[in-house]
Amino acid sequence: MKRLALFGGIYNNYLALEAAIRDATRRKADELYCLGDLGAFGPYPNRVYPILCEHGVRCIQGNYDNSLAGGLADCQCGYTDPRDNHFARISYNYTFKNTSKENKEWLGTLPETIRLSVEGRRVLLCHGSPRRMNEFLWESTSPDAFLEYLLDDSKADIACVTHSGIKWHRELSGGRHFINVGVLGRPENDGTTNVWYTLLAIDGAEVKVEFVPVDYDYEKLATEMEAERLPAEFIETITTGWWTTCLEVLPHKERARGRF
């Protein structure tokens, strides 16, 4: 039996990352992975890097990391709403300016995917989708047949993604699984302040997916975001659990569950 702890986007939230690592260690996870988007949204971008390094968290590259490493003009989330773009730009510019050259270079060395063979199962870790780093896979717009196609096409039995910010899990044909591991960076638009990571336990033919809520010192994070003059809208999300920005990409069901 092997237990993998899978962390989604960190978005500079080093406090949630520390809490998640503590929790995963306590639960005896064998290996720790981060599925990309280390930066965005939160304060002090350089703080997550030594934590990841110290605990041997293997990382893949998300669209944010790809943009930061390549010196691109934006985060590649593809927003068209001027308000979403306004806030996405603030978040990206802040993170770009405050991420060290060494850390940006390190982001450039990260792989886009990690493939593992765990107890004979082909596990694929990627950021957005197996075919595209910035494709959003939401529960309500990812039909079974499409997910089966993605697994066939990428030759995987278990695919794990993040990027969208809300966790979900679908069991598919032949004992295959598709998992969105959620994110550590911000709460998932449900009115609670905790964030989530995923424990994937594989024991022969048995696959167990557990979503783990992570409580962390969000008030400290909010204070630090204020000190860094990050937008009040971002801080509101951290302290209330409701998304206030970058809402345009949410499909109907996910949008209707939120407050804004």
Add this chain to the structure above:
Amino acid sequence: MKFPEVTLTHLDNLWFQVSGTLCNIACTHCFNNSGPNVRTFEFLGLETIRSEIESAARAGVKEIFFTGGEPFLQPGLPEMLSLSLEHAPTTVLTNGMLVNDRIADRLAEIEQGTKYSLEIRVSLDGYTEEMNDAIRGKGVFRSALAAVARLSQRGMLPLVTIVRTWTDEEELRTLAGFSTTLRDAGYARPRIKVLPALPLGRELARAATPEADTLLSEEMLMGFDRELLMCSNSRIVTDRGVWVCPLLVEKADARLGSTLDDSRAAYALGHNACVTCYHYGTICGNVSSLIEGPQRQAEEATLP
């Protein structure tokens, strides 16, 4: 001249021209010339829709869209939406005029009974009665807003779809105007999608757009990600066969076959409208993949 070709990478988006080109209004910018008694295309029946959805699901389709004309002219539409939602998230593009209380109840009921998202896209082209009805016809503004309010009252968040008929300088003021109008109509959390005007159909006569005289070349597509174009990921089923994309249904060369299964051929991008997709990406989806456009300049300006 040889035009650049785009192959179908994967059928992500299946479209149905469900009410043909039959519509209860005749907008001045309509790209496929739909209107009352326009029978270029006729209604699709439930059995065609069923068999093509099943075929698309076998191929791993991601999303299904119903358009026209006005889809709610087809009385079987709610049943078709239910069927579609058994397989994939589904979107209907409507002018809202036929969304009465009974239809709104039915849509809310369908939405609550499915694990996939049902998107109702209601077209609106002005944030005042005068601005909208000059384009869409007399009385349409009030009907569309009433439909939006009905859906909103039932917990649905319709995606209000607007064709950009204003200048870049007017962008932010116009979007703020739409937002205010929708809130005033009782839609507290308006969702808005802006589409570029297309150099096709009645729009050609309405306005001279920059794309109207331009065609794509291989050089323009050098280094361009062709998977951003609808023709790489979409097909549209009509009562007269399957076309490469919803925009080109009036172009004979864009008919690729009689069913989805025989319509997978590559397509040569020989129309002015193809330039619009080159600039704006998969514009017909619910979230556009923006490549460039006036929003980029709007971002620089102060927001409302």
